[in-house]
Amino acid sequence: MKRAAAWILACVVALATAPTAFAYLKLGVRQGSRLITLRWNAMPIRYFITNRDVPNVTAPQLRDAVGRGFASWAAVPNVTISSEFVGFTGFSPVSGDNATVLGFSNRPELDRVLGSTSFTVDTVTGEIVESDVFFNSAFAWSAATPGETDRQDIGSIALHEIGHLLGLGHSMLGETQLFSGGRRVLGAEAVMFPIAFSPGTLNRAPRADDIAGISDIYGTDTFRNTTGSITGRVTKNGSGVIGAHVITFNPASGRLIGGFTLSQDGTFTIAGIEPGPQLVRVEPLDDGDIASFLDTSLNIDVDFRPAFYSRLVTVPRRGTSRSIEIAVVAK
């Protein structure tokens, strides 16, 4: 609660200063001019666990952590998600077996990657023939309920990767800091923030931004009937800005949800927002690995200063706000 309050305070303070912000994206694969969006159409999602232990985490413990991860996403109100553990397998979580496998794999060449999700897509039909999640056994892991110092929490990382497996991309809802010898996460209000917390830190429950994202993909009519969206455009010198991070903040609830401008004309639409007045802020993705969020062929513009829309924007239930335009200026 303290951290949530700190984030709310940060966003309010943002009216006068320039802090960081938040968002969700959905996962897709570009094939030529076509975009294949990743979504499971049939439930339950059936998966295997690689029968391989690593120090401090056995395969059954991984199975349990993955099961809890799926359950956490399925527990989001008004979404339709279910999963089924099929069994243990000797296969590693790599492509080529036509099965969804999650497990540990030793990938020393992926020197900074704790875990990752992959998809194999039939580019002719758009079907996804396989998805796998690997956790890099080159790192130290923990399955302990309270976490363990100097070890990454498998439950937290599994929840993040299962979010990808379900079709969620990354959230920018997080803040980092530099310290002597490296960079670390200061705080995050999304499981889908791509940068890992320091070892020993837990991040095991979807937050508002994650919930909006997963609901946007798997939400029922109840979800769509009780939320609304904001649409608008971000411009610089009159032209659209692509790759701008747009955040909505509900002052009443403190919930933060966001998205990106994803086309050359700088337009955006952010769905799954609580009805009512919202504060809207725009900022550049200038502190991170752009490829972690967006297709780098989009020619992302990061050369502008953060800006706020001058008024609160009212989001209607089951509808879209009037279109707004936020003009930004170059740094």
Added chain:
Amino acid sequence: MRRLALCASLLILPVALHATVILPIEFRELVTSSAVIVHGRVTDARSAFVDERRSVETFVTLDVDEYFKGNLGHHVTFRVPGGQIGRYKTVFIGAPEFAEGDEVVLFLKTAGGGIPFVTGLSQGAFRVLPDAASGRKVVTTPIVMGKSTGGVETIVRGDPTRRPLPIESFRDAVRQVLAEAARQ
């Protein structure tokens, strides 16, 4: 397992993107931990099965313009996970993708004399594009680096001092870090 299919009826625009959980790299660490730092243009990218046909990787060849650190010759080939073979595309989420003609600065590592790979997955890949206003080549991803080597510093998005750099300034920043490291 063909139970996933594309869905077009989504409320917001989808986007092609990459995603994984990474340990972040500060710029100084990126420079010092990489064996090779090279600026060049992609001339070839082809995918192949590896690991007894159980994984797909893409082998990317770069026509070298300049080495900022190390030297692997006029052309360098490195590997990235994922790729496309025939109609099947394997997307390794978080891995950078390269196409012929891309101009990049790459931070590479080698392990055991094998084919180099990009440091920190996509964290070690910086795109070079002409600046829309000046036409000068700029490295589009800003450097995330502390103002000093000590102390704690919160990274603020939109910091006006963090901008895409002309390729010459980017090279100078790399060399400055290398010089500092050599003095320590």
